[in-house]
Amino acid sequence: MFLLDAALKRLIHTGTVTLTEAGGRQRVYGTPREGWADLGLVLHDKGVPGKIARNPSLGFAEAYMDCRLDITGGDIMDFVGLVRRNNPWDSGRDLDNPGLFAKLRLAVVGRINRINARAASLRNVAHHYDIDDRLYDLFLDSNRQYSCAYWADGVTTLEEAQIAKMNHIAAKLALKPGDTVLDIGCGWGGLAIHLHKVSGARIHGISLSKEQIGYAKAWAAREGVDHAVTFSLTDYRDVAGKFDRIVSVGMFEHVGTRNFPTFFRTCHNLLEPHGVMLLHTIGRAAPPAITDDFTRKYIFPGGYIPSLSETVAAIEPNKLMLADCEILRRHYAPTLRAWFDRCVAQHDRIVELFDEKFYRMWLFYLAGAATGFEHASLVNFQLQLVRDRDAVPITRDYIEATEKRLNAVQPGAGQPGAGQPGAGQPGAGHIDATVAPLRRDTAPA
Numbered sequence: 001m002f003l004l005d006a007a008l009k010r011l012i013h014t015g016t017v018t019l020t021e022a023g024g025r026q027r028v029y030g031t032p033r034e035g036w037a038d039l040g041l042v043l044h045d046k047g048v049p050g051k052i053a054r055n056p057s058l059g060f061a062e063a064y065m066d067c068r069l070d071i072t073g074g075d076i077m078d079f080v081g082l083v084r085r086n087n088p089w090d091s092g093r094d095l096d097n098p099g100l101f102a103k104l105r106l107a108v109v110g111r112i113n114r115i116n117a118r119a120a121s122l123r124n125v126a127h128h129y130d131i132d133d134r135l136y137d138l139f140l141d142s143n144r145q146y147s148c149a150y151w152a153d154g155v156t157t158l159e160e161a162q163i164a165k166m167n168h169i170a171a172k173l174a175l176k177p178g179d180t181v182l183d184i185g186c187g188w189g190g191l192a193i194h195l196h197k198v199s200g201a202r203i204h205g206i207s208l209s210k211e212q213i214g215y216a217k218a219w220a221a222r223e224g225v226d227h228a229v230t231f232s233l234t235d236y237r238d239v240a241g242k243f244d245r246i247v248s249v250g251m252f253e254h255v256g257t258r259n260f261p262t263f264f265r266t267c268h269n270l271l272e273p274h275g276v277m278l279l280h281t282i283g284r285a286a287p288p289a290i291t292d293d294f295t296r297k298y299i300f301p302g303g304y305i306p307s308l309s310e311t312v313a314a315i316e317p318n319k320l321m322l323a324d325c326e327i328l329r330r331h332y333a334p335t336l337r338a339w340f341d342r343c344v345a346q347h348d349r350i351v352e353l354f355d356e357k358f359y360r361m362w363l364f365y366l367a368g369a370a371t372g373f374e375h376a377s378l379v380n381f382q383l384q385l386v387r388d389r390d391a392v393p394i395t396r397d398y399i400e401a402t403e404k405r406l407n408a409v410q411p412g413a414g415q416p417g418a419g420q421p422g423a424g425q426p427g428a429g430h431i432d433a434t435v436a437p438l439r440r441d442t443a444p445a
Helices: 002-011 048-054 056-065 076-086 100-113 118-129 134-139 158-173 190-199 210-223 257-270 293-299 308-318 332-345 347-353 356-375 397-407
Strands: 015-020 026-031 038-043 069-072 180-184 202-207 229-233 243-249 271-284 321-328 378-386
Touching (some): 002 015, 002 048, 048 056, 056 069, 056 293, 069 076, 076 356, 134 347, 158 190, 158 243, 158 332, 158 378, 158 397, 180 190, 190 202, 190 210, 190 243, 202 210, 210 229, 293 356, 308 378, 332 347, 332 356, 347 356, 356 378
Parallel strands (some): 015 038, 180 202, 180 243, 202 229
Antiparallel strands (some): 038 069, 321 378
16 A cells, blocks of 8 residues: 555645545545546555556556446546646656666567567457457447547537548548559558548558458448459558558557568558658657557557657668658547547447446546547657659648648548549549649759
8 A cells, every 4th residue: 555655646746536445544645726636546455556556557457447446526537637637748847867777678678569570460450450340330430430530620520530630641642533542551441432532542451450351341342432442451561563652540550660661661662653651650759668568468469659760760761751740749639538438428338248347448548548648748640751752742732722622521421422422433522633743844953
């Protein structure tokens, strides 16, 4: 109990947490303030403090999952948010040198848990994406976008934000009718279908998830676009051919740092000389770190969130030019909170599909992620890469202009691109040719 007491004294300064021990004794941490949470932390057995002390993040998560502790006056999102809000990454405090133990842990543990060997990739993907497919219908938007949405001005719903995200990506790709596009880590196919419908491009999506590929193929067939939108269960290292465009959303976090050079070398070789690539990934605004024990054990085995420095270091030797870099600082937090709220509303159904332990695990995962984007160093990177510096216009005006045109026609829920004239036909509602890249012979000297 001594270590938990010391930790709460260190972590909670503003807002309050009233700890109720298994024996009934209560302790209060923090100071009340308007606008800050006042929560209770109830321990149901005497073994919980020791479990948390041995491994704070994993121990707390497992005690919560096993119903050995509960939050009162709020929920797990409120509790994790209060802790993180009291200890923000961008706090403005002066910096201290990291201790020797922290440096050793990063050097040893970090090297081990960032490998993600090729042989383990399929198993790691299946752990998260090949669980009961009905789960994702309970909390994702109708386009099945399991990645950061784009909350532009005036966007108020998750469905709108995910369509805005796909249009944002389409604009940065500067798509033209007939372009060939490789979607690395295509998920359930919603982005690929949407990109085809707004541009007339031909899309091939790849994933290591059998469930996702089966779902995506069936979806494309129902939409009548399977002649132009195809999918396969393929490792990115095994793709053959050349593509005018490459897009990868939410997959780079599963590559592993040891494989970063291979990933970008492969993308360089798959991209046509005048091609464009858009990489959308969770990232750190901080230096390289390690994946926390809870996430590695329960959520994304083999997963790793990269820093910008190590990502760019892997890009540079492979002759890909960083043409545009956008940091989405806040957009994932409201996305994750929307997923969290939908999961809470679907408590009974999730428990029916799995059990209470899974439900609590999933909430802890979403709460930790959402508050990580609000108060820790998590952000999203959108990196536009080219082989030829003149592959896209020399100003960013074309991105905004294209986005405005695409957002002016909102596709119907559940049918990417639906509601546009000729939806489902090649080139329907395609991106205006005026956004086509500057050719080498028209580039300024």
